[in-house]
Amino acid sequence: MATPMSAEQFAAALRAEGITVVEVGDWPHHNRNTKGPWGPVHGVMIHHTVTSGTTNTVGIVRDGYSGLPGPLCHGMIAKNGTVHLIGYGRANHAGLGDPDVLAAVIAEKPVPHDDEATVDGNRAFYGFECENLGDGNDPWPPEQLEAIERTAAALCRHHGWDALSVIGHLEWQPGKVDPRGFTMDSMRARIAGRLGTKPAPTPLPRPKPPTIDLSKLREAARTNPGMKGTPCTYEGVRIWEAALVDEGLLAKKRLDGHFGTDTKTATSEWQERLGYRGRQPGQPADGIPGPDSARRLAARHGFKVVA
Known part of the structure; x- marks a missing residue:
């Protein structure tokens, strides 16, 4: 359990982990705070977007769509490893999930199978959408996987969490499959390894411009x-x-x-x-x-x- 960091601390933590950050519009004030609480936070949730094209994806996760207004995440992790800051505060990313999963995240224990959706996850998790079609065939470039690892590690490092505080959407809400294309166990192993080192031993290569x-x-x-x-x-x-x-x-x-x-x-x-x-x-x-x-x-x- 933790008080959410400020928007400034959030961006600084990502940069300290060697991540290239793009700030999208007035992201620190783009949120759904009028619709419900934000915090205390307990962990980090990873999603895939079911979209292609970074420009298109940024627009979708910022603005949302009919029936689900944006922001749809706090950050969007592009194929090239750039993290686009989309909103800060309550975001429409997690939805309702399993209370036993939340209890496991809080206790930093392996999560059980999710079989109900009764707890508000939008208040409790930092959320990151990752640019991918989510069909199991769209590749996950190495620089994107490393950016996911570094992003989650940055927030865990700030709050003093371990890698078990990072889950996928598919572990939270029944019927969800994201992220598809890598396993959360493999990602948590990467995050755990990074948390055993100092921040940003080497920066990610600066992404090439489109x-x-x-x-x-x-x-x-x-x-x-x-x-x-x-x-x-x-x-x-x-x-x-x-x-x-x-x-x-x-x-x-x-x-x-x-x-x-x-x-x-x-x-x-x-x-x-x-x-x-x-x-x-x-x-x-x-x-x-x-x-x-x-x-x-x-x-x-x-x-x-x-x-």
Whole structure:
């Protein structure tokens, strides 16, 4: 049992463990505290997202969806090992769970089988969503597994907990399968090993910035831009759209991975900010990303563009 650490302590503990942290918006004040208590905390819970694409995943866990408002976790652990801080306080991640499991976590004993859901877990656990499709086939990169290990160890270290204070969602609530693709026993063994060392003996490598292939992006922009609901499978479109959202040129609800009319219009407006115009007098810029407009947007938003 412990009083939750402050948001500042939370971020500092992760960084002290050698984790690369990205702070998403006003995360320290993004929570569900008006809907119920937050704390005392007893442990750390690990989930998978059933999503792909870091930009898309951050948006989902921050905002939630119909019937389950965000934040859906305190941090989202991306494939590259970056931890995105999403919210702080009560979050919609754990739901109701088994009281015998909670008692075991508090006593730092192996958890029993979960067979009921009657205890509020959102007040009692720090929650981390991990970017993965959760189908048993989507890989867990080594840097992501190490980030999960370091993240859980950081919070255990702060509170004086051992590795038995870290559980998976599948151990808390009947019917849940997450995280799928590694076992919680293997993760707890890793965490226990790390807790036997000083914090961050070596930092994780700094993640590489995401990269957009300009030719694929241009192809997406030229392919049926007026057709609604026809998603482009190229992940670079979401990265591009997220930058346009941050520039105030594209509505957040249009960040859907489809280079449709709205995205093309927003791109045109970005090009016009840079001084570009259409070929005919009075004609707007064409909205097809070019090398200069793409690289200048990339420079402002932390991604790279390759031809």
